[in-house]
Amino acid sequence: MKYKNFLLRAVNLLLFLGILWQYQQVALVRAAAVSQRKQEIAEVEAYNASVLQAQSAAQAEQSQSGYRDGTYEGSAFGFGDVIRVSVTIQNGKMTDISVLDASGEDKPYYKQALPLLDEMLAVQSAEVDTVSGATLTAEGLIGAVADALGKAAG
Amino acid sequence: MEKTQAKPLTAAQQRQRDKKRRIWLRAGVQLFFFVTMPGAFVAGFSGVKQIFLHIGAGEVLSADSFTLSLLGLCGFTLLFDRFFCGYACAFGSLGDAVWALSGLLQKKLFHRKKQLRLPERAVLWGQKVKYLLLAGLVALYVTRQEKLLTGASPWEVFSRLTALRLPPEGFGVGIALLVLILLGMAVQPRFFCQFLCPMGAVFALLPVLPFARLHRQSEGCIPGCNACKQQCPVCLKLEESSLRSGECIACEACVGTCPKQNIHRWDTALCKHQWLPVLGKALLFFLLGCWLGFCRFI
Numbered sequence: 001m002k003y004k005n006f007l008l009r010a011v012n013l014l015l016f017l018g019i020l021w022q023y024q025q026v027a028l029v030r031a032a033a034v035s036q037r038k039q040e041i042a043e044v045e046a047y048n049a050s051v052l053q054a055q056s057a058a059q060a061e062q063s064q065s066g067y068r069d070g071t072y073e074g075s076a077f078g079f080g081d082v083i084r085v086s087v088t089i090q091n092g093k094m095t096d097i098s099v100l101d102a103s104g105e106d107k108p109y110y111k112q113a114l115p116l117l118d119e120m121l122a123v124q125s126a127e128v129d130t131v132s133g134a135t136l137t138a139e140g141l142i143g144a145v146a147d148a149l150g151k152a153a154g
Numbered sequence: 155m156e157k158t159q160a161k162p163l164t165a166a167q168q169r170q171r172d173k174k175r176r177i178w179l180r181a182g183v184q185l186f187f188f189v190t191m192p193g194a195f196v197a198g199f200s201g202v203k204q205i206f207l208h209i210g211a212g213e214v215l216s217a218d219s220f221t222l223s224l225l226g227l228c229g230f231t232l233l234f235d236r237f238f239c240g241y242a243c244a245f246g247s248l249g250d251a252v253w254a255l256s257g258l259l260q261k262k263l264f265h266r267k268k269q270l271r272l273p274e275r276a277v278l279w280g281q282k283v284k285y286l287l288l289a290g291l292v293a294l295y296v297t298r299q300e301k302l303l304t305g306a307s308p309w310e311v312f313s314r315l316t317a318l319r320l321p322p323e324g325f326g327v328g329i330a331l332l333v334l335i336l337l338g339m340a341v342q343p344r345f346f347c348q349f350l351c352p353m354g355a356v357f358a359l360l361p362v363l364p365f366a367r368l369h370r371q372s373e374g375c376i377p378g379c380n381a382c383k384q385q386c387p388v389c390l391k392l393e394e395s396s397l398r399s400g401e402c403i404a405c406e407a408c409v410g411t412c413p414k415q416n417i418h419r420w421d422t423a424l425c426k427h428q429w430l431p432v433l434g435k436a437l438l439f440f441l442l443g444c445w446l447g448f449c450r451f452i
Contacts, residue, residue, distance in 0.1 A: 002364075002394060003364055004395070005394070005395070005396075005397065005399055006361050006362070006363070006364045007361075008361075009359060009360065009361035009362075009400070010361035012359070012361075013359075013360065013361055020205075020215070023209060023215070024214065024215050027212065027213060027214045027215065028214055030212065031213070031214045077319075079317050079319075080317055080450065106193050106197070106447060106448065106450060107219065107446075107447025108193075108197045108200075108219035108220055108222075108223055108446065108447045108448070109193070109197070109219075111218070111219040111447075112218065112219055112220060132203075132300065133200040133203065133204070133220060135310075136314070136317070136319070
């Protein structure tokens with residue numbers, strides 16, 4: 001038959017896509033359950049944290065991170081060129097990271113590495129793991145933030 | 155002062171000229187994509203990696219930038235055959251360049267007329283290796299052991315070189331593999347693409363639309379002629395029933411070399427100028443690549 005080859009491959013591809021679709025349905029149901037559970041846990045933890053915070057606030061007003069308030073610029077080499085970021089410190093805490101220049105990065109890789117910024121804000125440090133598949137861009141972002149934090153520490 | 159009238163070319167001379175032009179046209183397109191989109195093939199395979207990493211972790215699949223790159227490349231291949239492999243992939247172009255260079259060296263230094271290349275049996279066996287490699291990689295991703303491979307990817311080393319950066323420490327295995335692959339590229343055209351490329355394995359399994367494939371009108375062939383197979387980097391003779399037809403990387407070397415001009419695709423049959431379909435597809439792919447963010451300058 002003339003199109004045997006094509007049909008064979010088409011059927012295989014459809015089968016594969018069908019399996020992926022089925023997997024996606026299961027994963028969606030699972031993810032919904034997980035997120036609900038996480039929310040419950042978060043509520044409990046928020047309550048715990050608020051109690052702890054009330055205690056510790058009484059002990060020490062400030063003097064923790066050692067970063068001086070202000071906005072600091074940092075830079076490091078990414079994939080194609082230098083990445084520049086600016087880091088804002090308020091009350092000794094890192095509150096904002098914005099990218100000033102990442103023109104040397106290929107877009108798919110850059111987008112893949114962007115969640116790192118939130119991660120670094122969450123742990124209040126530049127010490128996070130790189131993103132697999134976009135290692136160089138991730139290393140650039142991390143390096144730039146570390147550079148800025150270095151300046152903030154004086 | 156009489157101008158010597160240029161003699162009209164014979165059919166054979168005309169064919170020879172067309173063939174040369176075709177080769178230069180292809181080299182130009184390849185150089186263009188090598189400079190503008192050297193990262194496209196890594197982004198495409200990162201899509202495969204992303205999907206199976208998600209599955210391994212039991213997470214919901216998302217349409218992130220790598221997955222979109224994969225879908226874009228596969229969609230383009232379904233419609234236009236493996237134009238990406240033949241004309242746009244930076245690693246493929248590297249293979250062609252090394253092969254051409256090795257041919258030149260053998261001719262000038264050792265006066266070899268016929269360039270050294272692997273025997274056909276070895277090639278046919280080698281072509282199966284990439285499917286094993288793809289399966290192995292997928293297995294590693296699903297079981298989340300992909301960290302084992304850090305530093306071993308010759309692609310990663312190459313993509314750092316195209317970014318004009320030296321590979322960092324811990325990439326010794328990757329560098330060694332890249333050197334071995336470069337040596338392989340010198341003894342077999344498209345060594346990496348046909349034997350080792352996991353993205354090539356994905357493309358070869360895709361159901362490329364039948365009319366988009368190169369097609370040989372075997373009724374018109376000279377009995378015993380093997381010209382197309384001699385030129386073909388992947389040892390294909392374009393038989394419709396062959397399961398290996400997916401191996402075709404759409405380099406179109408056979409189209410220019412066929413003495414009877416028996417090999418066509420819908421686009422080459424459609425228009426008289428040979429460069430129009432190629433440039434048309436190159437433009438389409440360039441637009442798609444820009445949209446997916448492959449281009450380094452936009």
